Amino acid sequence: MIIVYGLLALIAGVVITFSSTLNAQLGKSIGTYKAALYHNSVGALLATIMAIFTLRDLESGFKSLEQVPLYLYSGGLVTVAVVISTIRLVPKIPIIYTTLSVFIGQFLVGFIIDWYMGIKFSIGRMVGFLIIFLGLALNIYIEVQKQSNS
């Protein structure tokens, strides 16, 4: 079962790349914020329609809305913060450092959240992180070399 979920996360990554490539091109044409607005409002519309179609969940879902801790609603705002920060960050430092620093931040906070939610931190997890980091750094290095050559 874990393989199925793993595959779904992998597919999510593939979709992220397609989505952000299209969105970046639209941003160049009509402005980044407007592109993000189109992106989010179409997403809102579709997700709301899906929520209505799965009415059975909807009833219990809405009932629990009041009991949900307020901070769990911050995801949408964090999305906006990520959009702004990325736009401000990307032109300032070389792309290799952008990618790697974002990656390290993701894992540091990811490990902390996992630990908080009961997944123990271990040397093994750290080793796994380092191997991923090296693989990522290697590929970005190859990418940068290629771009400076062409």
Added chain:
Amino acid sequence: MYYIFGLLVGGMIAIMVSVNGQLAVHTSIYISASIVHIIASLGTLMLTLLYPQEKEDRDRLPIYYYLTGVLGAIIIVLNNVTFKELGVSITVALMLLGQMIASLFIDSYGLLKMKRVKTGREKAPGLIMMVIGIIVIMLN
């Protein structure tokens, strides 16, 4: 200084995955995706009003460029499904791997109006390392 900024952006992405995932646990996959997008829409609407970027649509991009939100909804739904089972670190790692594979694919076939870049074999070792690292984290 900007490197710390990069760390913060990464941290925010991890928080986003976790917060959206938890909201889905409390409500439902689709309700949470809907809420996240509605709040993000309001936020970006504010941004467009605060910082108007006067640009005319020079290239007249095809309609599907305006519909990436469909993909956005799919991403959040997948995120919400996997977060619960895999935790944040592994979800984030696999998403990253998926992104690298997709970029490689887009570059080598020149999809989505991107310049065709011959890539491939030299990136295999890096990708394999990432897969090994993810397996190591999953086993620990």
